[in-house]
Amino acid sequence: MPNTTPDAPLTGGSRDDDRLRDLALARSGLDRVAHERARTSILDELLGDPATRVVELRGERLPVRASAADDLALQLRAPVDSDRARLGLHLGRGPDGAAYLGVVSPEPAPEHASEPASKHGEEPGAEAPTWLTLRQAGEALGARDAGLFTTALALANWHATHRHCPRCGAETEPTQAGWVRRCGRDGSEHYPRTDPAVIMSVIDRDDRLLLGRGAHWPEGRFSVLAGFVEPGESFEAAVAREVAEEVGIRIADARYLGNQPWPFPSSLMVGYAATTSETDLRPDPAEIAEARWVTRMEYRDLLSSNTIRTPSGISIAKRLIEHWLGATVESVAGPSVVDR
Incomplete structure (x- = not known):
């Protein structure tokens, strides 16, 4: 700052x-561990590990709450069953080895900020999150969370607009933990723009x-x-x-x-x-x-x-x-x- x-x-x-x-958006506290993306089972492994920290993106918003220092922090949670049906993005690992996974939800963010914390894998009674855009929250987030938000949003935006192969027009599908899309017809691979x-x-x-x-x-x-x-x-x-x-x-x-x-x-x-x-x-x-x-x-x-x-x-x-x-x-x- x-x-x-x-x-x-x-x-x-x-x-x-x-x-x-x-x-503000050039900060991060994660190792992107790009070598893990090629492992076809990596998303299943992360979704099956309760230690995985999930950031859920709805539209252009992520859930945040005030931190102990009166700044903002992303509300992270453990994986839930419904995450397996969502677009998963392997965002990296922290210094302690914990994995961070972005999931792109089809649900809209709450119009007036909050939902029960229990809906997001948090203990009952935990502070409910406020869903904010990166423009609203980015400056007040710490380095790790700013990097998570920026990367998750960039990847989600790319996936949303690159669902078809630019070579043949066939549908593409996400692979390599959300970092590549592959054409189902000609096998070509396409990378984030x-x-x-x-x-x-x-x-x-x-x-x-x-x-x-x-x-x-x-x-x-x-x-x-x-x-x-x-x-x-x-x-x-x-x-x-x-x-x-x-x-x-x-x-x-x-x-x-x-x-x-x-x-x-x-x-x-x-x-x-x-x-x-x-x-x-x-x-x-x-x-x-x-x-x-x-x-x-x-x-x-x-x-x-x-x-x-x-x-x-x-x-x-x-x-x-x-x-x-x-x-x-x-x-x-x-x-x-x-x-x-």
């Missing part, structure tokens, strides 16, 4: 050592930050620019192309700052800081409703007056803005200005 001391630098070093650390995208702060000679509002975003929602990497393109080339396409300026350089998965549905966000000497913005109306340069003082004033909102707390976008600002958004204007 960023340093929350007001006005404290977030970079922690020289220009050559100021990469973004501890990104990850779509790389670049996201960048753009700074001019006066140290102003470029902010843009997406063409379909509501008034007041601003962020840094971003876009998908095209075939045959490097990350740095994608940064330059996206900035030119979206606001009509050329950058001078692009410096890598960090990356994290973004399973909405299947991206990997690669963060950069770019500089430019050009300031005449020409937004592409198909992509950008408005674009503007802001100084640090202007940005603080806009936040404090609730004129603009900052991107989600789990996003690289927020961290890129704070990297330039030199302070957390919350220390300037409080948590209410952060989109969830």
Whole structure:
């Protein structure tokens, strides 16, 4: 998490050592034990072991509850019989050897948060869970649970949209503990998809930050620019192309700052800081409703007056803005200005 001391630098070093650390969705505490996936009996073994810890995904939500430290923790449980009819995802093992299994349930998450704890393999009287999305819970989860949620959601999203073979159109079935789909007709194997995208702060000679509002975003929602990497393109080339396409300026350089998965549905966000000497913005109306340069003082004033909102707390976008600002958004204007 960023340093929350007001006005404290977030970079922690020289220009050559100021990469973004501890990104919310780039954390994990598990060994993925990929070698176990090829064992055809592995899911049966895990489902038959009461020591297996199960995370149940419903739609885009997992059950969470407050931890002893007033943070959030996933509500884990032992396997139940109905799990055998669900899509199983072998997510890895912890330092103690315990296995973690994701199961994708067809049941909808409760509309108003809670269900009896006993329904989830917990002792009667245990605290009932609240079903939250990754955007809602990710920042407050510990490293292990953030990694579990991110991986389970990314895999579930992939399975939901890749039920047919891209070669022949026949149905595919999950194999290798949820990490591969195999075509029942031609035997071809298909692997989880990850779509790389670049996201960048753009700074001019006066140290102003470029902010843009997406063409379909509501008034007041601003962020840094971003876009998908095209075939045959490097990350740095994608940064330059996206900035030119979206606001009509050329950058001078692009410096890598960090990356994290973004399973909405299947991206990997690669963060950069770019500089430019050009300031005449020409937004592409198909992509950008408005674009503007802001100084640090202007940005603080806009936040404090609730004129603009900052991107989600789990996003690289927020961290890129704070990297330039030199302070957390919350220390300037409080948590209410952060989109969830």
